[in-house]
Structure formats: structure tokens, C-alpha cells
Amino acid sequence: MKIITAPHPTLRQVAASVAVFDKKFFAFLRELTDTLIKKEKPRGVGLAAPQVNKSWRVFVAVLGETNQDSDQPVVEFFINPKITKHSQNKIMGLADGSERFEGCLSIPKLYGPVPRYEWVEMEYQSLKPSELTKKAPQIITKFARFTDFDARVLQHELDHLDGILFTDYSLRENLPVYIDGGKEWVEVKNKKEILGLL
DSSP: OOOOOTTOGGGGSOOBOOOOOSHHHHHHHHHHHHHHHHOOSSOOSEEEGGGGTOOBSEEEEOOSHHHHTSSSOOOEEEEEEEEEEEOSSEESSOTTSOOOOEEETTEEEEEEOOOEESEEEEEEEEOOGGGGGSSSOOOEEEEEEEEHHHHHHHHHHHHHHTTOOHHHHHHHTTOOOEEEOSSSEEEOSSHHHHHTTO
16 A cells, blocks of 8 residues: 555545445455554554545554564554543643654654643444454444553544644644754754645
8 A cells, every 4th residue: 555645635634434344444454554564764653544545534553662662563443433532631742741753654754743632532443453354354342541652643643534634733833843864853944835735
């Protein structure tokens, strides 16, 4: 699967709910998973259907620090996800106060701080990765609370389902945007001009 990049129009659409769970859909989930897992330089921790030019409300994510560092990470499927509850406050990095810039596989080389809820509770449909090899995978409804970096990842991916890019926050809240210069972050000076194209 090819990951599309901004300003591709699909990235700005509000994705449609998934209503049909057929062979085509499960084949799509397998491909989406493979695309995320095999992505290198940079590696990703989440990938939404709109990022591969499919306007469905689904994304996959690799959650948990140990899992993210693994050579064989386990992917969680989020189908028709919604936030049912969230923290009162938003943070710009991690809960311990450390800085954590967001990046996006659909906006290569740009990074920046984004205000996100410290924790979110979500309702979503999912399945075990092992189910994808079965003829009739079992879809289950899940309710879970996610905190810190995992909560940040899920809010970022959920935004993709609503046609929102992390750089929208940069413009709206006048936050800095950086290019990864390898050894140091280089702030983008003509931010409005560049981000306005996305």
C-alpha cells in the first residue's frame, strides 16, 4: 500500500463508518497492518485508512513502549472508534512533562508540539491479529482507557478520520513547526505559507 501525503484530498475528508465486514475489508486490514509494520525511516506507531487513500473510519496502532520497540510489534485495530470520555486538561508532551513532538507519515519531515488530552476513554470495534487468518474473523466491541503517549497516538489517528492534520493545530494555535535536521530541530520560519499548502 502506498501512504499518500498532503495535500492529497482524501486526507481532508471525513471518513465513512465501516458497516460491511467482508473478505475485502479483512484483506484491507492485513495490508494496512503490513504497511505500518514495514515502514522504516521514519517508523510509525499508527496508520489510518485515509492515509492509504481509503476513506473508512479505521486505523491501526502499535501501543506501549515495549511493544513499539519490538521487532515483532502487536497491532491493535480501531474500527469506528470514538472518544467517550477524556481528561479535563491537555498537555503538549508526555505526562511527566517531557517534550514529545508529533510527526505524521503523510507529512514527511515536519514535527511539532500538539495539545492533546492526557487520557481518553474509547469505544471501538476490534479483533485479534490472529483472527485475520480465519475465514470468519470475530469482531468485538471494546471499551478502554489510554494514557500518556498511547492517548496521544490515538487522538492523532482519530483526527485523520475527521480530515484533521496535526499541522492544523500549529496554525490555529500559533505553535512552532520543525524540520528534523538530523542532529537538531530546525524551526520552520515561513510556517503559514508552507502549512497553508497542506
